[in-house]
Amino acid sequence: MLLVKGETMNSKTFTLMMTLLLVASCADEPAEEQAAATDAPSRQEVGSKPNPERNAYFGDLHVHTRYSFDAYIFGTRATPDDAYRFAKGEALTHPAGFTMQLAEPLDFYSVTDHAFFLGVLPAMADPSTEISKHPDAGKFTQFETVADRVAAFGGARDYIDPNSEKFAQIHDLTEVSAAWAAIIDSANRNNDRGQFTAFIGYEYTSGPESQNLHRNVIYRDDRAPEIPFSRLDSPNPEDLWRWMDKHRAAGIESLALPHNSNGSNGQMFSLTDFSGRPLDAAYAELRMRNEPLVENTQIKGTSDTHPLLSPNDEWADFEIFPYRIATSLDSDVNGSYVREALLNGIELQTKKGFNPFKFGLVGSSDTHNASWSGNDDNYYGKVGMMDSDPVKRGSVPLPASGEDGPRYANTYYHLWSGSGLAAVWAEENTRESIYAAFRRKETFSTTGPRIKVRFFGGTNLPEIDSATLIKDAYASGTPMGGDLTVSDDLPPEFIVWVAKDAGDAPLERAQIIKGWIENGSAREMVYDVACSNGLQVDDETHRCPDNGAGVDLDNCSILGEGAAEFKTKWTDPAFDPEQGAFYYVRALQNPTCRWSTWDAIKAGVAPREDLHPTIQERAWSSPIWYTPPDRD
Amino acid sequence: MTKIFGSSLFWFLLIGVAIFIVDARLNQPTDRIVVDDRIITRIAGLWESQMGRRPTEQELRNLVENWINEEILFREAKRLGLDKEDTIVKRRLVQKMHFLAEEAEVEEPDEAGLRRYFSENAAGYELPRRYSFSQVFYRQQPNDEDLRVLDGNADWRGLGDATMQSRSFVQKSEREIAAEFGIEFAAALGELAAGDSWQGPLMSEFGWHHVLITAVDEAAIPTFEMVQHLVINDYLHEARTEAKLKQLAELRDQYEVIWAPAEKSRE
Numbered sequence: 001m002l003l004v005k006g007e008t009m010n011s012k013t014f015t016l017m018m019t020l021l022l023v024a025s026c027a028d029e030p031a032e033e034q035a036a037a038t039d040a041p042s043r044q045e046v047g048s049k050p051n052p053e054r055n056a057y058f059g060d061l062h063v064h065t066r067y068s069f070d071a072y073i074f075g076t077r078a079t080p081d082d083a084y085r086f087a088k089g090e091a092l093t094h095p096a097g098f099t100m101q102l103a104e105p106l107d108f109y110s111v112t113d114h115a116f117f118l119g120v121l122p123a124m125a126d127p128s129t130e131i132s133k134h135p136d137a138g139k140f141t142q143f144e145t146v147a148d149r150v151a152a153f154g155g156a157r158d159y160i161d162p163n164s165e166k167f168a169q170i171h172d173l174t175e176v177s178a179a180w181a182a183i184i185d186s187a188n189r190n191n192d193r194g195q196f197t198a199f200i201g202y203e204y205t206s207g208p209e210s211q212n213l214h215r216n217v218i219y220r221d222d223r224a225p226e227i228p229f230s231r232l233d234s235p236n237p238e239d240l241w242r243w244m245d246k247h248r249a250a251g252i253e254s255l256a257l258p259h260n261s262n263g264s265n266g267q268m269f270s271l272t273d274f275s276g277r278p279l280d281a282a283y284a285e286l287r288m289r290n291e292p293l294v295e296n297t298q299i300k301g302t303s304d305t306h307p308l309l310s311p312n313d314e315w316a317d318f319e320i321f322p323y324r325i326a327t328s329l330d331s332d333v334n335g336s337y338v339r340e341a342l343l344n345g346i347e348l349q350t351k352k353g354f355n356p357f358k359f360g361l362v363g364s365s366d367t368h369n370a371s372w373s374g375n376d377d378n379y380y381g382k383v384g385m386m387d388s389d390p391v392k393r394g395s396v397p398l399p400a401s402g403e404d405g406p407r408y409a410n411t412y413y414h415l416w417s418g419s420g421l422a423a424v425w426a427e428e429n430t431r432e433s434i435y436a437a438f439r440r441k442e443t444f445s446t447t448g449p450r451i452k453v454r455f456f457g458g459t460n461l462p463e464i465d466s467a468t469l470i471k472d473a474y475a476s477g478t479p480m481g482g483d484l485t486v487s488d489d490l491p492p493e494f495i496v497w498v499a500k501d502a503g504d505a506p507l508e509r510a511q512i513i514k515g516w517i518e519n520g521s522a523r524e525m526v527y528d529v530a531c532s533n534g535l536q537v538d539d540e541t542h543r544c545p546d547n548g549a550g551v552d553l554d555n556c557s558i559l560g561e562g563a564a565e566f567k568t569k570w571t572d573p574a575f576d577p578e579q580g581a582f583y584y585v586r587a588l589q590n591p592t593c594r595w596s597t598w599d600a601i602k603a604g605v606a607p608r609e610d611l612h613p614t615i616q617e618r619a620w621s622s623p624i625w626y627t628p629p630d631r632d
Numbered sequence: 633m634t635k636i637f638g639s640s641l642f643w644f645l646l647i648g649v650a651i652f653i654v655d656a657r658l659n660q661p662t663d664r665i666v667v668d669d670r671i672i673t674r675i676a677g678l679w680e681s682q683m684g685r686r687p688t689e690q691e692l693r694n695l696v697e698n699w700i701n702e703e704i705l706f707r708e709a710k711r712l713g714l715d716k717e718d719t720i721v722k723r724r725l726v727q728k729m730h731f732l733a734e735e736a737e738v739e740e741p742d743e744a745g746l747r748r749y750f751s752e753n754a755a756g757y758e759l760p761r762r763y764s765f766s767q768v769f770y771r772q773q774p775n776d777e778d779l780r781v782l783d784g785n786a787d788w789r790g791l792g793d794a795t796m797q798s799r800s801f802v803q804k805s806e807r808e809i810a811a812e813f814g815i816e817f818a819a820a821l822g823e824l825a826a827g828d829s830w831q832g833p834l835m836s837e838f839g840w841h842h843v844l845i846t847a848v849d850e851a852a853i854p855t856f857e858m859v860q861h862l863v864i865n866d867y868l869h870e871a872r873t874e875a876k877l878k879q880l881a882e883l884r885d886q887y888e889v890i891w892a893p894a895e896k897s898r899e
Binding site for chain 2: 051055085097104189192354450452454464465466467469497499500501502564565567606
């Protein structure tokens with residue numbers, strides 16, 4: 001929600017500035033016109049030299065363009081080049097005809113089109129290809145109405161079975177490899193060392209019985225295998241991981257990023273593997289070697305936790321999307337949420353000595369418009385023509401609504417969110433540096449605002465007002481994503497430092513969510529650790545009082561005050577050195593209008609009654625784990 | 633009878649009529665597209681039912697332009713063989729024509745071409761005014777003494793409160809500074825001049841800051857070498873867009889578009 005007055009600079013000039021910066025830093029010229037004395041501030045070249053204390057970078061690792069079969073059906077014609085230009089700050093036209101543009105460019109982006117039928121639909125529409133002569137080509141490329149598009153999307157299912165003749169007719173590997181080559185080329189051309197990072201990537205789309213097992217594969221470098229491994233090769237993610245292992249051994253480094261566990265009907269974090277066998281150490285190693293992170297928030301809902309799983313978490317009911325992928329079949333709650341998976345992970349560690357769910361967290365969008373739209377005051381949906389205006393998204397009533405009250409479009413798009421962002425702490429904006437942050441899990445996730453979260457744990461941490469706080473915290477403790485080392489069974493301390501997005505609402509509170517194993521059972525607890533407006537955390541309830549902030553629903557202006565920053569040190573009052581545990585930060589903004597309310601206000605109608613009119617945007621850090629010494 | 637067919641006048645007349653007919657066909661007036669009130673109303677009405685409001689003038693212009701292009705491409709497609717006047721068929725034909733335009737091949741440029749492009753578009757690569765500064769952050773409003781102790785102080789980094797933002801910035805634009813500190817801070821900084829002394833305090837979203845502005849670089853255009861990698865991308869992007877528009881324009885030349893809206897007051 002960055003409202004910038006006056007000049008808006010496009011991505012070119014931003015990039016140029018940084019280029020000039022690089023050039024200036026490389027040029028061996030005498031220092032500028034400083035005061036003569038050597039004690040004047042030196043020119044720390046922030047952004048052009050690596051920062052050992054690491055900078056925060058924000059990006060999206062889940063973006064679809066015309067090469068995805070479903071995005072093409074939805075009307076998206078943007079290319080990967082268009083997507084990267086958008087991320088750098090250029091304008092992009094939505095399939096419905098309006099312009100989209102970021103107020104603030106992103107630091108990194110990955111175009112992750114579906115490997116399944118990659119590039120095949122644009123090829124079908126191209127009269128010069130063989131595949132366009134297929135009798136069904138028209139069904140997938142010519143749409144008059146939204147209903148046509150829905151039918152085409154559903155019809156794609158007939159072609160999934162690799163043994164069917166229909167599949168053999170449509171699945172043309174020459175089109176796939178041509179599209180993949182173009183995607184790789186675009187990422188490499190748009191990657192700009194030090195200014196903007198473009199990762200080669202794609203989406204592996206396995207979803208047996210509509211149970212979502214999708215993961216995005218992100219490549220570190222400028223090379224990737226010739227054909228991406230898709231569900232047509234195998235619907236079993238373990239086969240994907242083995243394929244990734246094979247390429248890693250040959251020098252192509254990658255990781256897989258699962259998302260939408262909420263729609264997996266319990267399969268994403270199942271305690272049995274794909275064949276139904278209980279998980280074991282070998283499985284855990286295979287999974288953790290390939291999946292160090294999980295995407296916990298995006299347009300199709302937030303998968304942190306569910307009110308049924310976390311009944312004592314007052315903020316658990318947040319952007320819950322309870323259906324399996326592309327259906328309105330219910331998705332089971334158990335096995336579908338991140339916090340429960342983290343708990344199951346440490347329980348397995350305690351009982352069996354391995355942890356297959358020891359992942360860090362990021363957010364992303366899953367846009368099928370090539371364009372991130374995580375700002376709720378400017379949300380234009382995810383699926384092209386299908387949700388391109390408020391009526392189609394279900395936030396504004398149908399024009400045909402009668403006297404018996406407003407009627408809304410019969411879809412579930414109103415449950416979708418203006419989310420999310422992936423964020424890292426890295427020395428510089430390059431592929432190597434950001435990817436290394438992914439691998440060590442020094443990542444955090446936000447629902448859209450660029451909230452910055454620092455999190456350290458240890459027993460000898462510096463005082464929070466220390467001038468060299470970050471340097472000392474790295475030296476004596478572990479950042480987010482790491483493991484606590486505890487000396488003499490002393491309770492660990494944690495440093496939590498959160499800064500609001502300078503262009504968004506103030507912060508309400510910072511929390512640490514603890515999960516631990518007590519007498520063989522998993523437990524969880526939310527501790528408020530910092531309050532706004534000078535309020536104090538209650539020692540018994542571990543809660544901040546309500547800070548009274550709110551929203552004027554006539555115009556979405558924010559009411560009340562909040563914090564610009566939180567900076568605090570917290571000690572676990574219930575630490576037990578015999579109990580395995582994890583801790584992660586959740587920081588909440590003061591309430592702001594949900595995108596559906598913005599739509600309603602702009603259209604001059606009342607907000608839809610069965611939706612929360614406001615939300616509290618938030619950020620989560622990756623966890624810090626504590627493993628008792630007698631287990632490994 | 634044979635006298636008529638044998639007559640060269642008859643044949644002369646026959647050939648003359650034939651030539652006249654052929655000539656008339658070849659010189660048909662160009663197709664006309666009339667954009668009248670009925671069409672404009674229908675287009676605006678479709679928009680209004682979807683968006684819940686009337687289109688603005690600019691939006692309506694764009695909508696009508698799109699309609700004209702569609703109409704032209706449709707007629708072209710009809711000429712290529714399909715004769716059903718049917719909305720669904722029309723849309724499909726238009727899409728096919730659009731697709732042909734989209735996939736127009738574009739040549740890779742040489743360096744001379746890139747340099748030419750760069751000099752023609754140099755203004756678009758202009759770097760905005762950029763500030764290089766250091767900042768000391770205070771949670772509580774600082775006083776004059778806090779400001780005084782900064783000048784000439786080698787340990788300035790240890791003063792004030794710790795900040796999530798960096799202590800020093802090199803060549804940042806007002807917009808980037810606003811993203812870090814907020815709009816008001818960026819605007820206030822823009823009012824100050826570079827100098828040897830610390831200035832302030834300025835307020836940001838986070839608190840107060842004393843700043844030392846070490847340099848202000850005025851807006852400038854970089855050299856071609858500095859931005860060559862960006863120029864290539866921009867050149868290709870523009871070339872593709874132009875190829876598509878050129879195709880449309882060439883077709884359009886064969887049509888005469890007449891605007892005939894009724895007189896009416898617009899909002």
